[in-house]
Amino acid sequence: MARTLMSGNEAVARGAWEAGVAIGVGYPGTPSTEVLENLVKYDGVRCEWAPNEKVAAEVAGGVSLGGVRTLVTMKHVGLNVAADALYSQSYTGVTGGLVYLVADDPGMHSSQNEQDTRNHAVGSRVPVLEPSDSQEALTFVRRAFELSERFDVPVIVRMTTRVSHGKGLVEQGERQDVPARAYERDVRKHVMMPGNARLRQRHVNARETDLVSYGAAAEENRVEIRDTSLGVITSGIAYQYVREGLPEASTLKLGLTVPLPESLILEFASKVDAVAVIEELDPYLSLRVRALGIELVEHGLPRSGELSPRLVAEAFGSDPLPVRDEVQGLPPRPPLLCPGCPHRGLFYSLGKIRAVVTGDIGCYTLGSLPPLSGMDSCVCMGASIGMAHGVDLAGSVDRPIVAVIGDSTFAHSGITGLLHMAYAGSTGTVIILDNRTTAMTGHQGNPVNGVFIDGSAAPELDLEVLSRAVGATSVRTVDPHELDATLTVLREETATDHLSVIISKAPCALLIKEEKDPYAVDEELCTKCGACIRLGCPAISRDESGRAVIDTATCVGCGQCVQVCRFDAIVRVGPSCDFGGGR
Amino acid sequence: MSITTVVLAGVGGQGTILAGDVLAKVAVAEGHDVKLSEVHGMAQRGGSVETFVRFGERVFSPVVDRGAADHLIAFEVTEAARTLRYLRPGGALVVNRRTMASLPVLIGDVEPPVGVEEALGREGAIFLDAEALACEAGSPRSANIVLMGAASYALPFETATWERVIGERVPAKTVEANVRAFHLGRDACAEGACAL
Numbered sequence: 001m002a003r004t005l006m007s008g009n010e011a012v013a014r015g016a017w018e019a020g021v022a023i024g025v026g027y028p029g030t031p032s033t034e035v036l037e038n039l040v041k042y043d044g045v046r047c048e049w050a051p052n053e054k055v056a057a058e059v060a061g062g063v064s065l066g067g068v069r070t071l072v073t074m075k076h077v078g079l080n081v082a083a084d085a086l087y088s089q090s091y092t093g094v095t096g097g098l099v100y101l102v103a104d105d106p107g108m109h110s111s112q113n114e115q116d117t118r119n120h121a122v123g124s125r126v127p128v129l130e131p132s133d134s135q136e137a138l139t140f141v142r143r144a145f146e147l148s149e150r151f152d153v154p155v156i157v158r159m160t161t162r163v164s165h166g167k168g169l170v171e172q173g174e175r176q177d178v179p180a181r182a183y184e185r186d187v188r189k190h191v192m193m194p195g196n197a198r199l200r201q202r203h204v205n206a207r208e209t210d211l212v213s214y215g216a217a218a219e220e221n222r223v224e225i226r227d228t229s230l231g232v233i234t235s236g237i238a239y240q241y242v243r244e245g246l247p248e249a250s251t252l253k254l255g256l257t258v259p260l261p262e263s264l265i266l267e268f269a270s271k272v273d274a275v276a277v278i279e280e281l282d283p284y285l286s287l288r289v290r291a292l293g294i295e296l297v298e299h300g301l302p303r304s305g306e307l308s309p310r311l312v313a314e315a316f317g318s319d320p321l322p323v324r325d326e327v328q329g330l331p332p333r334p335p336l337l338c339p340g341c342p343h344r345g346l347f348y349s350l351g352k353i354r355a356v357v358t359g360d361i362g363c364y365t366l367g368s369l370p371p372l373s374g375m376d377s378c379v380c381m382g383a384s385i386g387m388a389h390g391v392d393l394a395g396s397v398d399r400p401i402v403a404v405i406g407d408s409t410f411a412h413s414g415i416t417g418l419l420h421m422a423y424a425g426s427t428g429t430v431i432i433l434d435n436r437t438t439a440m441t442g443h444q445g446n447p448v449n450g451v452f453i454d455g456s457a458a459p460e461l462d463l464e465v466l467s468r469a470v471g472a473t474s475v476r477t478v479d480p481h482e483l484d485a486t487l488t489v490l491r492e493e494t495a496t497d498h499l500s501v502i503i504s505k506a507p508c509a510l511l512i513k514e515e516k517d518p519y520a521v522d523e524e525l526c527t528k529c530g531a532c533i534r535l536g537c538p539a540i541s542r543d544e545s546g547r548a549v550i551d552t553a554t555c556v557g558c559g560q561c562v563q564v565c566r567f568d569a570i571v572r573v574g575p576s577c578d579f580g581g582g583r
Numbered sequence: 584m585s586i587t588t589v590v591l592a593g594v595g596g597q598g599t600i601l602a603g604d605v606l607a608k609v610a611v612a613e614g615h616d617v618k619l620s621e622v623h624g625m626a627q628r629g630g631s632v633e634t635f636v637r638f639g640e641r642v643f644s645p646v647v648d649r650g651a652a653d654h655l656i657a658f659e660v661t662e663a664a665r666t667l668r669y670l671r672p673g674g675a676l677v678v679n680r681r682t683m684a685s686l687p688v689l690i691g692d693v694e695p696p697v698g699v700e701e702a703l704g705r706e707g708a709i710f711l712d713a714e715a716l717a718c719e720a721g722s723p724r725s726a727n728i729v730l731m732g733a734a735s736y737a738l739p740f741e742t743a744t745w746e747r748v749i750g751e752r753v754p755a756k757t758v759e760a761n762v763r764a765f766h767l768g769r770d771a772c773a774e775g776a777c778a779l
Contacts, residue, residue, distance in 0.1 A: 133645075168616075237646075
């Protein structure tokens, strides 16, 4: 059968569909997002973006209780939010197969920390399958549903960025016809109160023993004997690096890494002269293999970040590849807020009131970079609000304290923080950046913007009504492209003695379909004052003489710069085909 | 184990992802095992982006090391220099003669780099103006396909395969312009007209 080029995330969606999954639910997060975006395209599957991973995991738990197979998706930090559900779902087990798709991000390409999902699996005592390429992503997801129902357990399929966003050839199968299992009321299995939980804990203990036995003979765990002078125990993407970097080495490729098939590891170790463990992120395998009494080769590979074929090869004595001289003095190119981004206007105005800004997670985190430099902290989803209150409690700041949080992040974990501020009598200020979408992960629908995952209309959360209901005294909506009006509201609301919510509302620049004519700088009028440069717009730069120049091919005509120019030097011009904007 | 490794480098928004997808599908269509790797998310917001495409009889790693690439196709001059570390000595270097200032340069925090094109020239770069050729082809947004045309000159695939995959991958009403863009890029390399 012809094989198709698929990303790991596309292959996961395909595998879930083939496994008869009827419901997919998750919260977007790089590198996991495309799983649900692809799953929703298949017939016979309903998908939903939940406001956060915990809700997603609970919805999936309910679908499973209802006897139907379900996939729940999230990135590694999302599992922290869903962990409360997972740890007890481990006790209740499943009716319909329940699979968690969790994507780790070694190297932090798009994350606030590095985390190894296997630690949560150990803690919650659920099994983990680790695909090493797109083909395995498909087959392991199918297998995960079988294991989930066979062993009465939620199963985690752990991806990493290179598996999720890497593409490879995949042989696809047909969709299984999986009839729903009948719903049965079973209080001792499903009501986790102490007496019942103690009973279920026996199941968890016995299940772990059964899974260890399963793993010793499972085809997901593969012994490949080549040269026996070195045997490498590995899993996930690291397997590919080992095969390329150490092509002669024997390998024990573990697909099922939690719980560990100890007998298989001991047997493999007995067949080779020396054993090494090569894995990305935490030393999950190496600590446990050592605990079996197996001495490991010290290779000195890094404890964090990503591995690669050459890192592996050179750790075992290969010479480095010849390389070219590097070009020195290159400027960095960090990601930035897009031309026409409404967040730029908000951060520019916020800079005028010299606030301490506790921030949050989304595109707007980029507002922390120069020249806007508009954020003092960013920790986890929803943290901006609780932290603003905490900084206020600390009493050491005599400037305005403002929390800044996006619409989707507010729905995810911000509402409870605001509730607390109101309850605690806070007089603080919370700004909700409502750009009508979950932008950073690629424009997903959310409860605020009224768009469902399939693009259909959904109810729109009224942020003003919600904020008042939770307890904010003053709730005002501003258009952040209107810089003066925004600044006035910021000044007024940070000076009040009550809790304020400001909704900074304007759509993401990438959602705007109609094209506006760009602006250009009138050379005669520009005084080289640099005010427009301080917006940090990628369309604006200085020429050799110091005058401002607008790249008309990049400008989207948002007009923020017009408002900061005191000399009326920025004027609207017609559309331009001139790449480089006259420079 | 003969594997060919191609790195596409540029700035988020320049179309490297689509270009990499076209290249990978061409390699699949000609019977190769293929791995591709790219990074989504925050990096796409105007930051440096890289796509790796590797093809051959059997490809394990989707990731490319320093000195391991046979071809580097750079969509922007600074990014060409930044990613030159991937290209092995003797590898093919195609560079779009376009410089996009990064934000630290635009706001005056960092001096713009000097002598980058010359340094790339010393490394054997073949330069072309992909935006101008894309305009000539009739679609300013086809600069990424112009660059794939230029890259195709040194890659072992049939022109007909490229044309078919481009036809399947780009919006229907832009197919003709994109195929023209591909040929303008390819011809520019074939004639040496784009060389420094």
